Amino acid sequence: MSVRIRESEQRDFEVVVWGASGFTGKLTAARLARRSREVGGLRWALGGRNAAKLESVRKEIGEEIGFDTSSIPILVGDSADDRFIAELSRRTHVVCTTVGPYAKYGSALVAACVANGTHYCDLAGEAHWMQRMIDRYQDEAGSSGARIVFSCGFDCIPSDLGALFMQREMAKRHDQRCSAIQFRVARFSGGASGGTIASMLNLMEEAESDSQIMHTTNDPYALNPRGERNGPDGWQPLAPTYDCDFGQWIAPFLMAGIDSQVVRRSNALLNYGYGSGFRYNEAVLMGSGPLGFAKAAATSAVTAGLIAAMSVGPIRRRISGRLPSPGEGPSKQKRDTGCFDIRLRGEHPTDPAKTLWGRITGDRDPGYGSTSKMLAESALCLARDPLTVGGGFWTPAAAMGEPLLARLLEHAGVTFEITG
Numbered sequence: 001m002s003v004r005i006r007e008s009e010q011r012d013f014e015v016v017v018w019g020a021s022g023f024t025g026k027l028t029a030a031r032l033a034r035r036s037r038e039v040g041g042l043r044w045a046l047g048g049r050n051a052a053k054l055e056s057v058r059k060e061i062g063e064e065i066g067f068d069t070s071s072i073p074i075l076v077g078d079s080a081d082d083r084f085i086a087e088l089s090r091r092t093h094v095v096c097t098t099v100g101p102y103a104k105y106g107s108a109l110v111a112a113c114v115a116n117g118t119h120y121c122d123l124a125g126e127a128h129w130m131q132r133m134i135d136r137y138q139d140e141a142g143s144s145g146a147r148i149v150f151s152c153g154f155d156c157i158p159s160d161l162g163a164l165f166m167q168r169e170m171a172k173r174h175d176q177r178c179s180a181i182q183f184r185v186a187r188f189s190g191g192a193s194g195g196t197i198a199s200m201l202n203l204m205e206e207a208e209s210d211s212q213i214m215h216t217t218n219d220p221y222a223l224n225p226r227g228e229r230n231g232p233d234g235w236q237p238l239a240p241t242y243d244c245d246f247g248q249w250i251a252p253f254l255m256a257g258i259d260s261q262v263v264r265r266s267n268a269l270l271n272y273g274y275g276s277g278f279r280y281n282e283a284v285l286m287g288s289g290p291l292g293f294a295k296a297a298a299t300s301a302v303t304a305g306l307i308a309a310m311s312v313g314p315i316r317r318r319i320s321g322r323l324p325s326p327g328e329g330p331s332k333q334k335r336d337t338g339c340f341d342i343r344l345r346g347e348h349p350t351d352p353a354k355t356l357w358g359r360i361t362g363d364r365d366p367g368y369g370s371t372s373k374m375l376a377e378s379a380l381c382l383a384r385d386p387l388t389v390g391g392g393f394w395t396p397a398a399a400m401g402e403p404l405l406a407r408l409l410e411h412a413g414v415t416f417e418i419t420g
């Protein structure tokens with residue numbers, strides 16, 4: 001039985017950062033600690049399975065940001081302990097979770113948040129698991145009032161809010177909507193954590209015994225509501241291609257699949273506000289001329305080779321031993337000097353002269369420095385902003401849209417602008 005949430009209802013916490021001892025969880029908790037001083041009176045807690053690690057994280061955060069964090073409560077329990085997870089979800093308005101792989105550890109928490117009318121945000125990029133959760137709990141979340149929002153990090157906020165931003169600007173300037181949007185990564189500097197690698201490896205492991213998983217991962221409309229899983233876009237190409245609009249060679253972007261699925265779900269949830277024939281794709285810009293082609297061909301070959309190698313169990317296990325383990329990730333120096341720079345093209349439906357060009361930038365590495373700021377703002381947005389949507393499985397754009405865009409511009413070092 002689900003419990004309908006009342007926004008005025010007093011719970012112990014506004015936000016619990018679940019998985020605060022992990023690599024991204026700690027960064028998110030540090031960000032929230034900073035922001036809690038600015039927003040004032042935030043009631044929040046750190047959660048995870050290891051009390052000693054959480055205490056040490058709490059102390060380190062205090063030292064890093066220069067104030068006493070010893071009064072921040074710590075909640076200790078295991079993801080597999082259903083009673084603990086139910087109690088956790090009853091005590092807070094929002095759970096902000098970085099306990100992944102989500103397909104391995106996340107289902108009971110989603111179920112508990114849905115049942116108890118608790119809002120939820122995460123960093124999931126595992127389409128098969130997200131689809132399973134949506135299909136299983138969408139109706140119950142609608143009844144309980146729980147807003148469940150997956151993918152609130154670099155995957156998929158720049159893509160999802162970037163599309164929303166381009167559509168808004170096209171409507172404002174030309175009273176039209178973009179018939180297509182291209183998202184092109186111009187610059188990207190950072191690294192991967194053990195948790196991200198563990199999520200990819202877990203996907204490959206699960207796919208070995210269930211062939212449907214790769215089908216869902218590659219299906220462009222896998223995250224659309226049931227009965228609406230079709231549209232004009234096809235599978236993302238792996239071959240190098242010349243992009244006439246950008247005048248450069250392009251190569252596949254590793255996160256394009258999940259990002260595009262989320263953007264298409266947003267369109268569906270926004271009552272096809274981008275149009276039922278809306279098209280969307282992502283790629284990496286590799287430059288022009290023979291050098292651009294050579295780089296695009298090499299990147300395409302490496303991406304295809306990596307996917308093929310990682311899908312073979314013994315090769316995957318050998319490679320994974322040399323990659324970062326859970327809890328590890330890029331150094332502070334790498335995060336602080338990292339960045340991302342994305343170019344967007346929003347096509348006017350009838351007049352090429354009115355096509356819009358946009359840009360999104362981030363002032364930290366995408367996966368951790370920027371992701372932790374985006375996730376913290378998503379949690380605050382769910383906790384504090386007067387959102388108009390009810391319970392259900394939302395995307396960042398469909399649930400939080402303009403309020404989140406404003407937060408990112410002001411507090412997360414992310415810019416969205418029209419350049420031409």
Ligand SMILES: NC(=O)c1ccc[n+]([C@@H]2O[C@H](COP(=O)([O-])OP(=O)(O)OC[C@H]3O[C@@H](n4cnc5c(N)ncnc54)[C@H](OP(=O)(O)O)[C@@H]3O)[C@@H](O)[C@H]2O)c1
Nearest residue numbers: 021022023024079100123153154155193195196199326327
């Ligand atoms: N979308 C994006 O842009 C993006 C960016 C970054 C990360 N991610 C995703 O975020 C997730 C976390 O990544 P990460 O690198 O931060 O991982 P990590 O360092 O391995 O952290 C995982 C956290 O989960 C906790 N945990 C594991 N099993 C648990 C259990 N049974 N009960 C309670 N807690 C448990 C760990 O606790 P211990 O510390 O006690 O081990 C740790 O706090 C991954 O799924 C990754 O793919 C996505």
